[in-house]
Amino acid sequence: MNINIRQLHFFIAVATHLNFTEAAKHLFVTQQTVSQQIADLEHDIGVKLFVRDKRTVSLTSAGHVLLKGANVLIDKTDELIEQTRKAATGITGTLKIGLIPSAVKAFLPRTITGFRQKYPSIDLDLKQYTMGPMHEALEHGDLDIGFTMSFDLRNTSVITWKILYHDVLAVVMHKDHTLARTNLDFSALANEPFVMLARDQSPRFADLVTRICMKRYFIPNVTNTPNLMETVLMLVENGIGISIVPRHAQNYVFPSLRFYDIDGDDACFDVVVAWNKQRPNPSIALFINELDITTK
Numbered sequence: 001m002n003i004n005i006r007q008l009h010f011f012i013a014v015a016t017h018l019n020f021t022e023a024a025k026h027l028f029v030t031q032q033t034v035s036q037q038i039a040d041l042e043h044d045i046g047v048k049l050f051v052r053d054k055r056t057v058s059l060t061s062a063g064h065v066l067l068k069g070a071n072v073l074i075d076k077t078d079e080l081i082e083q084t085r086k087a088a089t090g091i092t093g094t095l096k097i098g099l100i101p102s103a104v105k106a107f108l109p110r111t112i113t114g115f116r117q118k119y120p121s122i123d124l125d126l127k128q129y130t131m132g133p134m135h136e137a138l139e140h141g142d143l144d145i146g147f148t149m150s151f152d153l154r155n156t157s158v159i160t161w162k163i164l165y166h167d168v169l170a171v172v173m174h175k176d177h178t179l180a181r182t183n184l185d186f187s188a189l190a191n192e193p194f195v196m197l198a199r200d201q202s203p204r205f206a207d208l209v210t211r212i213c214m215k216r217y218f219i220p221n222v223t224n225t226p227n228l229m230e231t232v233l234m235l236v237e238n239g240i241g242i243s244i245v246p247r248h249a250q251n252y253v254f255p256s257l258r259f260y261d262i263d264g265d266d267a268c269f270d271v272v273v274a275w276n277k278q279r280p281n282p283s284i285a286l287f288i289n290e291l292d293i294t295t296k
Contacts, residue, residue, distance in 0.1 A: 002035060003044055005077060008070045009099065010037040015067045018057045092121040098129040098137055098146040102229065102251040103271050107164075108132040108147070111294040115287055122283050130227065131202035135159075138274055144281050145288075146252075149246065150270040152204045161274035162288075169212065169267040171257040172233065172249070184260040190218035193241035195232050198225040209244045212266055220244075233257060246271075252289045 013023040014034060024031040042049050049063035059067065071231055083092060099108065112124060129137065131152040135142040138159055153161060170190065173180055179188055199206040213220045223241055233254050236243050248271065250259050261267075273291060275284050 003041065006064065007037055007044075008074060010034055011041055011066065012070055012074065013246070014038060014057065015059055015063060018059075020057065036079045037064070073167070082268065091119055091283075091286075093281065093283055094123045094125055095281065095287055096125045096127070096142070096144045096240045097287075098127055098134045098143045098148075100131070100134075100147060100149075100229070101128060103149070103167075103246070103248050104147045105248075107291075107295050111287075111291050114294055115290045118287060118290065119283070120284070121149045122151045130197065130229070131205055132200065135274075138276050141276055141279055144275060144279055144284050148272060148274055149205075150272050151208050152202055153272070153274060158276050158278050159274055160277050161236050161272040163272055164291075165271050167269055167271050168247050168261050169209070170247045170249075170261050171242060171245055172236055172245050172257055173238055174237060175256050175258045177239075177242065179242075181260050186216050186262070187218070189213075189220070192221065193223040194220040195224040195226070195231055195235045195241040196222045197229060197245075198227050201227055208213045212262065212264075215264075215266060250288070 008024070010027065013026050014020060017023045017026065020031050020034050020038075020122070024034045027034065038050065045062075047062045047064075048060050049066060051058045051060055062259070085091075112126075115122070116124070129146070129148075134143065134146045134148050135152055138146045139156060147164075149167075150161070153159065171184060171186075179192070196209065197205060209220065224235055226235065228243065229249055230252055232243050233252055234247065235241065235248060237254050237256055244262070245259075246269070247261060249261060249272055250257070273288065275288070
């Protein structure tokens with residue numbers, strides 16, 4: 001038995017109109033074509049679907065059963081085709097996004113809202129990362145998009161990125177620290193205990209901080225190395241030490257902390273959105289486009 005969707009469309013048209021001539025007009029074909037398609041369908045199934053005489057056409061009991069199922073099948077087929085087309089254009093599926101919350105707090109909620117309104121069938125899987133693991137996830141294809149920092153990205157054939165805004169590294173300390181003043185003397189930091197993000201969470205960040213300090217004639221005395229930036233700030237708030245962090249870390253709400261920008265081009269960097277060029281997910285381009293719109 002070999003029934004095709006075209007035969008079912010012809011069958012539904014005749015069953016709806018109960019008239020071969022009207023069905024032919026609806027389908028924009030000849031009446032002979034309709035009759036042949038119905039005859040072929042009845043032959044393939046092996047049952048009569050219509051009772052016909054010179055004046056009327058009516059469905060047999062078998063025809064009623066087929067009509068009910070055919071409508072369901074056509075609807076499912078149309079739905080499947082639409083889903084397939086959406087998948088090809090990125091209008092359905094899942095988009096995996098890695099982020100550093102403090103870096104994107106000012107704009108990402110607005111981007112996500114706009115994206116979901118336009119593409120409700122695309123699921124957004126958002127996950128917080130530190131810089132090093134995010135870069136690895138992007139390079140290995142475990143993430144579609146990552147919001148990170150330019151100093152943590154190395155030249156690679158698979159990852160590309162675009163700049164979202166410029167930022168700077170800053171010294172952070174408790175507001176009651178003896179060094180907390182408008183004009184911070186950087187050389188005075190040499191004797192202070194530092195709380196720094198663990199090196200394995202971002203080796204390039206650790207190297208950058210060390211280079212900045214050495215250029216200013218000291219090596220930071222690192223006494224605590226938590227895995228999360230929030231923990232770094234919490235320890236600083238509790239007087240465990242001072243730290244050097246991206247300025248956007250002030251978006252974490254720690255009212256008793258004070259941030260002091262570090263002068264010099266070596267302390268400047270960019271917050272970027274990065275993605276793997278080899279990922280076949282077409283939703284990436286749709287999200288980047290929405291990001292362009294909401295960050296203008």
